[in-house]
Amino acid sequence: MKHQQILDKLAARGLVRAMDEELARWVKHQMLYPGRSRAEIERGVIPPVLLRWRCLLDAEDIGAATKNVTRVALATLLHKYGFQDPGTTAGALAAVDELNRQVVLSDAFERQSPEIKKLLESAPVPLTRRPRTRRTLSFLQAGDVISFELSGRFHAAYVRAMHGADEFPVIEFCAGTFTRPPTWAQLSGRAAAAEHARARFGVVGLAYRPDPAHQVLPVDAQQPHPPHGGDPLPGRGLWAMTDIMSLQEDVRNLFPDARPTVRQNS
Known part of the structure; x- marks a missing residue:
């Protein structure tokens, strides 16, 4: 059983592709640091990935089947790139059983479930070279307003411009932290989160609309007025x-007083 054989059987090509692209780019980034140990690379890779995709697993408007497919895809792709997280693996094994119980996927998936579980439980093989990555393109546009979730809290950002040939957006965060995705009425006329361009980021990987990880949600589009007061x-x-992965730490630093919200529906 190969990783791609498992991923193909999940019948979620868009989600799998987005997750694979993110992981390849993030693993490559973590492997660029010279002299890092295997344990250091693992600590750099796994927590941000799990934090981002936790948004989908916690979302109330996402069905159980999609969440279970996501659990299997996440464990499989981590394993593909040479990593393993015990909680993620356990969740994926349970998800395989649940997908079969609910007859969500094909007969071939059910027949090969023992082999799928065997691969996920096996020790992953560390990569010996940095993975290949694709050139990113973003479907966002200047004037879009988005909500960015981090640990159950929501932060709003305005797309100021697109860099290059729609390679990635340059966004600016608005002041304020919310307990649910904000509306444009709550954001109109709001100041930037911090002065002197510290709230502005060019974000590689902030590409898909809708965001398959459910971390970035649309608020509004074609708004001509960005947050004020943040000129560099x-x-x-x-x-x-x-x-998109390191943006989570950027947001944590930008909003140090924001406290995570613990959800109970995971």
């Missing part, structure tokens, strides 16, 4: 370069 000082740069 001379010599400070217009925005900081980041990735």
Whole structure:
């Protein structure tokens, strides 16, 4: 049994592709640091990935079948890139059984479930070279307003511009933290989250609309007025370069007073 054989049987091509692209890019990024140990790379890879995709697993408007497919895809792709998280693996094994009980996927998936479980439980093989990555393209547009979830809290951002040929958006966060995705009425006329461009980021991987991880949700589109008060000082740069995974740490630093909300429906 190969990783791609499992992924093909999940019948979720778009979700699997997005997750695979993210993991390849993030693993490659973590492997760029010279002299890092295997344990250090693992600590750099796994927590941000689980934090991002937890948004889908906690979402109330996502069905159980999609969540179970996501659990299997996540464990499979982590294993493909040489990593394993005990909780994620256990969740995937239970999800395989539940998908079969609910007859969600094909007969071939059910027949090969023992082999699928065997692969997921086996020790992954660490990569010996950085994975290949694809050139990113974003479907967002300037003037879009989005909500970004982090640990059960929501933060709003405005798409100021698209970099290059729609390679990635440059966004600016609005001041304020919300317990649910905000509306444009709550954001109109709001100041930037921090002055002097610290709230502005060029985000590689902020690509899909809708976001398959359910972390980024649309609020509004074609809004002509960005947050005010965040113009950069001379010599400070217009925005900081980041990735959809590392953006989580950027947001945590930008909103240090925000406290995570613990959800009970996972």
